Amino acid sequence: MEWRNMIGQDDRNVQITINRDSGEDVSSPKHGKEDPDNMPHVGGNTWAGGTGGRDTAGLGGKGGPYRLDAGHTVYQVSQAEKDAVPEEVKRAAREMGQRAFQQRLKEIQMSEYDAATYERFSGAVRRQVHSLRIILDNLQAKGKERQWLRHQATGELDDAKIIDGLTGEKAIYKRRGDLEPQLGSPQQKPKRLRLVVDVSGSMYRFNRMDGRLERTMEAVCMVMEAFENYEEKFKYDIVGHSGDGYNIGLVPIHKIPKDNKQRLEILKTMYAHSQFCMSGDHTLEGTEHAIKEIVKEEADEYFVIVLSDANLSRYGIHPAKFAQILTSDPQVNAFAIFIGSLGDQAMRLQRTLPAGRSFVAMDTKDIPQILQQIFTSTMLSNV
Structure with missing residues (x-):
């Protein structure tokens, strides 16, 4: 009931994220070692694709250079722990992430069409x-067009309405104005x-x-x-x-x-x-x-x-x-x-x-x- 009050009712599968305090310090960002068996790794600082750890590329950790989803259940360190990462480590992680991104862009542009x-x-x-x-x-024109608006009570005298003016007609002027486009124009x-x-x-x-x-x-x-x-x-x-x-x-x-x-x-x-x-x-x-x-x-x-x-x-x-x-x-x-x-x-x-x-x-x-x-x-x- 507390979950529903906080998140709301939802028929799809939902995820509960459990925050954990690691109590461990960060050192320097790195990609991490690749596990040939892709086993789940939680809370360490050795393997790429781990969760809830530090220094390495993964999910839910702190101090790593970028995200890397290896398909395992995610354990998340608290936001307070992430905020406490020293600025020099954040800066180093950012620079490493940017280098990895630029390298990935080169690979994308040079790769064969898949x-x-x-x-x-x-x-x-x-x-x-x-x-x-x-x-x-089927979209119609919407923009208004600048045109002469005829049959106006004020403006420039419309030469085509001079005779009408002699007979007492008042709307014998024209002026420039915005006109809504006709349907289908x-x-x-x-x-x-x-x-x-x-x-x-x-x-x-x-x-x-x-x-x-x-x-x-x-x-x-x-x-x-x-x-x-x-x-x-x-x-x-x-x-x-x-x-x-x-x-x-x-x-x-x-x-x-x-x-x-x-x-x-x-x-x-x-x-x-x-x-x-x-x-x-x-x-x-x-x-x-x-x-x-x-x-x-x-x-x-x-x-x-x-x-x-x-x-x-x-x-x-x-x-x-x-x-x-x-x-x-x-x-x-x-x-x-x-x-x-x-x-x-x-x-x-x-x-x-x-x-x-x-x-x-x-x-x-x-x-x-x-x-x-x-x-x-x-x-x-x-x-």
Whole structure:
């Protein structure tokens, strides 16, 4: 009952994390020895992939250079122990993690195309890509056009209405103004989308529990495939947010991946970043920056969609602040999609945000319907 009161009712498998005090000091970060039998190691500082230990790459420990999931039950040292790690050890671990990340990026870019790995993501969203392309085909123009508004009571005299003026007609003037586009009219400018995705350490840490990182990678794969050849209607870019920063470039607007190999490199980079990045959260900063940046380029309509694992409370982030940022610019249609949750955390967070601004998607197949709701809701907002 205490668990349900704290976390909420949930039909899926959940995990209880047990914190332990190791009572051991850290020394210097290292990868650790590889166990050829992949046996579970708890609380030591020798083996790579252990849990609840120190100095080595693993999960739930302290002082290690980066995360490494070997598939075992996770034992977690307390946050107080992690906070007490000396700054020089944290700095050394950070530098080692950065070197490992840069090496991994080189390997990703130089590796041969792995068709089977890409098919794992692409095949999972093939039907959703088709659905999303149908939605894109049917999007209407939204941007107002600057035109002459006729039959006005004030403004410049309309030459075509001079005779009407002689007969006493008052509405014989014209003036420049914004006119709503007619239904079905072609877009004068492309719509603009920025996808802000969560590539934080918690995505890697809890991926084995609920598949949140792979679900995010599937969503990104879906967007990259579905928006291909729709550049005249929709320009997009993708950035990440994590403990390392709020504007991590993944897919620049002028460097959209053109084939499956390039798309697979993006997905592998997301996975690697969540493994090697620092702990922390920049959801609010990433959302705010995206909203401010996207309007710098003229577009028919603006969308910012944030993918997050709803793990805001761990970092003391109040939902009211997130809600304020999502609604900070009336020009920008900003939404959050929660793709991971401990218990019913995502549902409870959704209830505190403005109605229609957030969605929960624990299955990638739900995302095209959510995007359709997002796109069509803006079309209906001014009706």
